[in-house]
Amino acid sequence: MSIDQDFHSGVLEALYQHTTHAVVVVGKDRRVQFVNPGFTKMFGYEPGEVIGHTTEGLYRDTAQFQEIATELAKLGGQPPDDIYYALYRSKSGHEIIGETKAAVFADKQGNPSGFIGIIRDITETVYRTGLAEETEQLFRDALESVHDTAWRMDLVTNEIELAGPAAADIFGIKEKKGRLSLDEWKQRLTDDGVVACKRFMQDLLNTGHAQTFLTFQQPDGALIFTRDTGRVIRRAPDGTPLVAAGTFADITERKALEEKSTETEQYLDSALEAADLAAWRFDLVGNTCRLSGPLARLVNLKSENEEFTGAYWCSLLHRDDVGEVIRQTAAMAEGRSNSCDVLYRLKDKAGQWRWIRSIGGVTSRSDDGLGLVANGIIKDETETVALRKNLEAERNRFETIFRNTPAMLHQIDENGVVRDVSAYWLSHMGYDRDEVIGKPASTFLTEESQIYAENHALPDFMKNGRAKNVALEFRKKNGEVIDGLMNAYLETRSGTGERVGYGVITDVTQLRRAYRDLERSNRELDRFATIASHDLQEPLRKITAFAGILASRHAAKLDPDGIQYLDYLSDAAARMQRLIDDVLEYSQLEIRPMKPERLSLNALITDIKTRLSTSISQTGTTISVSGSDAILADRFLLNQILQNLVSNSIKYHADQPPDIRIRMLDEPGGWTISVSDNGIGFDPKFASQVFEPFRRLHPRGEYEGAGIGLAIVRQAVDRQNGRISVDTRPQNGSTFTIYLPRHSAQQNVA
CATH class of the missing domain: 3.30.450.310 (Beta-Lactamase)
Known part of the structure; x- marks a missing residue:
């Protein structure tokens, strides 16, 4: 319904005539169309003075009128849903604080045609x-x-x-x-x-x-x-x-302080008791003192906490220490110092001198800065002083040993400067002491080693605290170069934090030369073995070939002795061929590079069965495998071990068919492999000799072979840092036990 219709109906008019709040009805143009008596009473205007006029004059200032207009525009012409507060101005100019609620009126078509506002004066309430x-x-x-x-x-x-x-x-x-x-x-x-x-x-x-x-x-x-x-x-x-x-x-802070105070008191009492200390309080004006705590029992006092004079305390001190105690006490009393820390000797109840350290400070001062009261603790350092003296004596003894030991020892600071060297270092290098002390340690190295030491070895040593087998070349005073291995330890001294390095230099010049000679010898031996085996095998092949030709083409022309001699020749050539092959294989084992890998014991034994299938079939041999299967080892070396042991078990069998049992245990430190058989065995007194090259326990014609198989086994085990042993009895079979360490295989893999 329209505004006019609404109010002409008299319903709303009667309602608003009796409210104490101001009621204002305005059109869309914000011009007043109706006011009630409450409005007149609140603002002082008669209806005729405001009807037809805009509401701008009712606000305290134009700015607020504009703000409300802007807000209405933001809300799409709708007044705020909530109550809002505005500053109005009465006819007499008084400021009115109004609590305002506005609503929209619509015409018959539902279109907004105006607003009604109800204003409550809350000026007095706000005040x-x-x-x-x-x-x-x-x-x-x-x-x-x-x-x-x-x-x-x-x-x-x-x-x-x-x-x-x-x-x-x-x-x-x-x-x-x-x-x-x-x-x-x-x-x-x-x-x-x-x-x-x-x-x-x-x-x-x-x-x-x-x-x-x-x-x-x-x-x-x-x-x-x-x-x-x-x-x-x-x-x-x-x-x-x-x-x-x-x-x-x-009361959080107070409770924390109370708990802290209680805790501190308990801690202090416990600390004094546990550390065997005593707390002291010294009246610097009255020259009186009190002691409390377990250490007070050492002092010749009538009772704990007894007050005594400074003079009495000084009477208990060693005469050489009294002066320093008085000097530090006077400095606190005169305001020249805030603290004291003095070590002195005190005679205890038993009449023994004890080293005492007194630490404390001024806790109360006068307005002019003089000390009034000082507090602190005393600590029995008798054992500490004795220990310090012993350490000093030990250090002096160490320095004496250091200088006179028959080894190249040196001492450097954290900058790599030489602080001391042993007499042997000087004699071996040819220098006088004053030519070495205070010089950088790298001064005595070759140019190449200087660069390595300054850029790598010394920084790594200072970082890690240790140096192990660092190879360096040292130059003597006469210019001679020696090879050295450096091992060193870095000490950080307590108290000062000073870092000192102690190094031992081992002259390995002769060892290096011997090693190089050995390498050269090994290379020559390898070359000789290869050449020798070739040169030896060439005539053997001819002997074998011509012996075969004689046997096949001219056997009819030979008498029985001639044929027998020809057989001897062929057999000797074959044995010589096997011997050459075994010797070459034995020599190669020592220089062959190690290549540890993950292996299967069952797979290795399967390959060995295939290679030895003829002898296994002829002798009716049975081979069983049990225990663990996986192992980390060199394939070639482990194969040599197993194949030679299995071959020996087949070769030296008794009357019954060979029964070979192979078992492996995976242990924390490595692997244990045992190879057992039911063969002829041998006397245990030969247990160590059977591993020697060409060592045979039976006549040559009784069993074939050059006697080098077990030597190959022993060398293959040694190459892997392992152990081998044998348990045997004549006619009761043999058990060979091999132990291969885990760490050796892992190191070779790394």
Whole structure:
């Protein structure tokens, strides 16, 4: 309906005529169409003075009128849904603070045709509230200054009002003032705090007043300790408590200080007792002192905590130490020093001299800076002084040994400068001591070693604290170059933090030469073995070939002796061929590079069975494998070990078919492989000899072979840093046991 129709109907007009609030009806152009008596009373305008005019003149200033227009535009011509506050101006010019609620009127088609506003004058209320808030703020500031928070609780609804710092600190309430329920209150309490809170409420309801200590937990987990007091301030006619009020004070800091103080006292007493110390207090003005603590028992006093004079104390001291004690005490009394730290000898009750260290400082001063009171501790350092003397004597002894030991020793600082060297170092290098001390250690190296030492060896040593087998070339005073291996240790001395390096240099020049000679010899031996085997095999092949031709083409022309001699020749050539092959294989084992890899014992034995299939078939040999299967080893070397042992077991079998049992155990340190058979065995006294090259325990014609098989086994085991042993008895078979260490295989892999 339209505005005119609405008000001409008289319904709304009668309603607004009797309200005490100002009612203003305006059109879309914000011109006044209607005002009620409440408006006239509030603003002082008669209806005829404002109807037809815009509402701009009702506001305190034009800016606010424009702000409302802008807000209406933002809201699409709709007034705010909520109550808003505006500053108005009456006809007489007085400022009116108005609480305003606006609504839209629409025509018959539903289109907005104007607004109605109801204004409540809250000027006096705001003024009074301002005074109350100012008073309340003063009260809250006072509470905060003493870390107290006021509370008031409706005992019927369990709603709590808070004002003070804890409102924000504990409950996160802004402005440090707000409301919360008793349940919300309890949610911030620790378990002990909840129990204490229940007891507090019971006392409050039963007696009308209560006091307790509560522990709250902040959102970040920190604990706040409080002292809570309160009383009932309002009751129902029947005496039922309705409202209670009180305060709770934050005593967290005080509690922490109390606990710290108690802890400190306990710690001090325990520390004095455990460390055998005594605490002292010296009156610098009255020249009197008191001792407390276990160490006081050493002093010739009538009782613990007995007061005695400084003169008496000095009478107990060694005469050579009295002067320093008096000097430091006087410096504190005269304000020239804040502390003392003096070591002196004191005669104990038994008449023995004890080394005592007194440490302390001024704890009270006069206005002019003079010391009044000093406090500190005394510590028995008799054993420490004795130990220090022993250490000094030991250090001197070490220096003597260091200088005179028949080894190349040197001492450097953290910059690599030589501090000391042994006499042997000087004699071996040809220098005088003053030519070495204070010089960089790298001065005595060749140019190439200098670069390596300064850029790598020395920085690594200072970082890791150790140097192990660092190869360097040293140049003697006469220009001769020697090969050296450096091993060193870095010591960081306690107290000073000084770092000193101690090094031992081993002259390995002769060893290096021998090693190079050995390498050259091995190369020549390898070359000789290869050439020799070739040169030896060439005539053997011819002997074998021509012997075969003679046997096939001219056997009819030979008498029986000739044929037998020809057989001897062929057999000797074959044995010579096997011997050459075995010797070449034996020589190659020592120089062949190691290549450890993951292997399967079963797979290796399967390959060996294939290679030895003829002899296995002819002798009816059975081979069984048990235990672990995986092993880390060199394939060639392990194959040599197993094949030679299996071949020996087949060769030296008894009357029954060979039964060979192979078992492997995977142990923490490595692998143990045993090869057992039911063969002829041998006397245990030959257990070590059977591994020697060309060592045979049986006549040559009885068993074929050159006697080098077990020597190959032994060498293959040694190459892998292993061990081999044999357990045997004649006609009772043999068990060969091989142990291959795990670390050796891993190192070779690395």
